[in-house]
Amino acid sequence: MxxxxxxxxxxxxxxxxxxxxxxxxxxxxxxxxxxxxxxxxxxxxxxxxxxxxxxxxxxxxxxxxxxxxxxxxxxxxxxxxxxxxxxxxxxxxxxxxxxxxxxxxxxxxxxxxxxxxxxxxxxxxxxxxxxxxxxxxxxSGEDSAADVLTPREFEVLRLLLAENTTEEIAETLHVSPKTVANLHSLIKDKLGVGSDIELVRLALRQGILTEPDLGEA
Amino acid sequence: MxxxxxxxxxxxxxxxxxxxxxxxxxxxxxxxxxxxxxxxxxxxxxxxxxxxxxxxxxxxxxxxxxxxxxxxxxxxxxxxxxxxxxxxxxxxxxxxxxxxxxxxxxxxxxxxxxxxxxxxxxxxxxxxxxxxxxxxxxxSGEDSAADVLTPREFEVLRLLLAENTTEEIAETLHVSPKTVANLHSLIKDKLGVGSDIELVRLALRQGILTEPDLGEA
DNA sequence: TGCAATGTCGTGAAATTTTCCCGGTGCCGG
DNA sequence: CCGGCACCGGGAAAATTTCACGACATTGCA
The missing domain is CATH 3.40.50.2300 (Response regulator)
Known part of the structure; x- marks a missing residue:
């Protein structure tokens, strides 16, 4: 067979x-x-x-x-x-x-x-x-993002990687820009990265940011 | 033959x-x-x-x-x-x-x-x-980074994407951290991106940041 | 040769953002 | 009922980003 x-x-x-x-x-x-x-x-x-x-x-x-x-x-x-x-x-x-x-x-x-x-x-x-x-x-216990982050935090992370400004995210989430900024800061803290660049690379490593190619022009 | x-x-x-x-x-x-x-x-x-x-x-x-x-x-x-x-x-x-x-x-x-x-x-x-x-x-004329940037700026961009802090880059380049910060700002301006996240994605698109996988643990 | 253009490096000060600490709400599990 | 946690944001200090400016070396060209 x-x-x-x-x-x-x-x-x-x-x-x-x-x-x-x-x-x-x-x-x-x-x-x-x-x-x-x-x-x-x-x-x-x-x-x-x-x-x-x-x-x-x-x-x-x-x-x-x-x-x-x-x-x-x-x-x-x-x-x-x-x-x-x-x-x-x-x-x-x-x-x-x-x-x-x-x-x-x-x-x-x-x-x-x-x-x-x-x-x-x-x-x-x-x-x-x-x-x-x-x-x-x-x-090494790399913090696998999805685990250590709360749903809301993860959502903000996704949007940060995809959308652009803090304001836009605040808009789509119906919260104040201040909250988004706070979350952004908290996320970096929880994931143990110091800069946005490290954040993107971490996301890349963990497959949160999958897209190799993006809408080009 | x-x-x-x-x-x-x-x-x-x-x-x-x-x-x-x-x-x-x-x-x-x-x-x-x-x-x-x-x-x-x-x-x-x-x-x-x-x-x-x-x-x-x-x-x-x-x-x-x-x-x-x-x-x-x-x-x-x-x-x-x-x-x-x-x-x-x-x-x-x-x-x-x-x-x-x-x-x-x-x-x-x-x-x-x-x-x-x-x-x-x-x-x-x-x-x-x-x-x-x-x-x-x-x-669309996307600014192809390598062209619009001066050699020095491109160097700083590479280091930003690879290394970590402004201080470390200043160290390796033997210039003041202030200069690196200035360059960093100037680069984002020249490439027309507003945030570091956009910067990384642009680099990804253009193949400046090639590595899909990085040193993990 | 002179000189304009450009790249590079740095300072300083204002503007903005990040970060930290705080209080308040609502929801769950013991 | 209470403690913990996610969630929302204010306020203020701290750090960073940004902008304007000056100085210097190099290059290319008239």
Whole structure:
């Protein structure tokens, strides 16, 4: 009995690579491919694959959101995230969203195949490098933002990273600019950063600020 | 007569994809692969391929630097950059460093093959989406940082994005903290951003701040 | 050669922001 | 009922940002 697989990645040449590696493995068959989260969701519902291999950074709805939706549709869906991001933060997000595995693209092909088999067998598969990252982040205890911050603070952080001025945020939140400024200061304090620049870099590390490319002109 | 190719990408599964696509093309032969810039440089010197297909974001010395070094070693080297980055800024950097082509990974395989052929034929190959980006950035005239900033200002910008405090930068530059603060202010003015957060995002867009992952713990 | 333009560095003082401390509200769990 | 916590903002001190200005060296050009 062969397992059916749905490939999701916005880079066609990369999908070509997945397919080539997986084809060599008996018992696996790629039956569909998607190039963004929305398409992945649609295809999942129509082809019902045994396993989804999903990239994270994609246009439109990202990989994490796609994982969430698919799992919402089918609580038993087996999704393996396969991405370039070597940050523990991304892995945590993906797993929390419902992924059964997380493997980085720097891993050798064997690791991917192994993870595919493990997830199909019902196991959770995390590639060694991310295991290590996670262990480190436990030890060093980097404050993972989402945990140490209250919902309101987190909201302000998101807006700070996205919107522009304190005033605009105050506007959208219906509070005084003063409060936003206070929160801004408190956030930096809680996260242990001294400047806004460090703040952005922290957000980048932790995957709060996902977008690699932004609306350019 | 078949053209020899050196593949450079830190993701082995992705290289698998390149190879699979290129193999289908008569007259092309992949004779070596590298997983980072330094290895690419070494291999180029020993195998002297007709063409290099190079990723940009790699550990250690990045793709742009690798392009520069290879071109320094062999002024006639034909290098095609093949990357996920859809920013005009990256393309400009790559071309200035000596690349003969720039194709994004979102492009269909045919585009890659076409670009390979073009570069081998001595032409410059830019994928359509980047062409468009470049056109846009010309029209909107986003100030491309490196141009509008003086060398000193650019240096301070780099340090701001990397180092931490104004004091530390003043230290390394042997100037007064006051001057650094002045420059900092002037830079934001010249680039037309209001906050440090916008500044970081601009730097991200333009590839001044390349690092997706940073020293964690 | 003279001289205007530009980059670089610094000072000082005003304007603004950040930070800290405070009081007040409402909500929950013991 | 009380203590803790999230949340909202005021006030004032502290720090930073910003602006205006001067000085110096270098460059390019008439």
């Amino acid at each position: 062969t397992a059916t697989i749905l490939l999701v990645d916005d880079h066609s040449v990369v999908r070509e690579g997945y397919r080539s590696v997986l084809q060599k493995q008996p018992g696996l068959r790629v039956i569909a491919e998607a190039s963004d989260g929305a398409e992945a969701y649609r295809l999942f519902k129509s082809v019902a694959p045994d396993l989804v291999i999903m990239d994270l950074s994609m246009p439109g709805i990202g990989g994490v959101e796609a994982v969430r939706r698919i799992r919402q549709w089918d609580k038993a869906a087996k999704i393996l995230v396969f991405t370039m991001h070597e940050n523990a933060g991304f892995a945590v997000q993906a797993i929390r969203a419902g992924a059964r595995g997380y493997v980085t693209k720097t891993s050798p092909p064997e690791t991917l195949v192994r993870a595919v088999m493990d997830v199909l067998a019902g196991k959770i598969a995390i590639s060694p490098d991310i295991d290590h990252e996670l262990a480190l982040s436990r030890i | 078949t053209a020899t190719i050196l593949l450079v990408d830190d993701h082995s599964v992705v290289r698998e994809g390149y190879r699979s696509v290129l193999q289908k093309q008569p007259g092309l032969r992949v004779i070596a692969e590298a997983s980072d810039g330094a290895e690419a440089y070494r291999l180029f010197k020993s195998v002297a391929p007709d063409l290099v297909i190079m990723d940009l974001s790699m550990p250690g010395i990045g793709g742009v630097e690798a392009v520069r070094r290879i071109r320094q070693w062999d002024k006639a080297a034909k290098i095609l950059v093949f990357t996920m980055h859809e920013n005009a800024g990256f393309a400009v950097q790559a071309i200035r460093a000596g690349a003969r082509g720039y194709v994004t990974k979102t492009s269909p395989p045919e585009t890659l093959v076409r670009a390979v052929m073009d570069v081998l034929a001595g032409k410059i190959a830019i994928s359509p989406d980047i062409d468009h980006e470049l056109a846009l950035s010309r029209i």
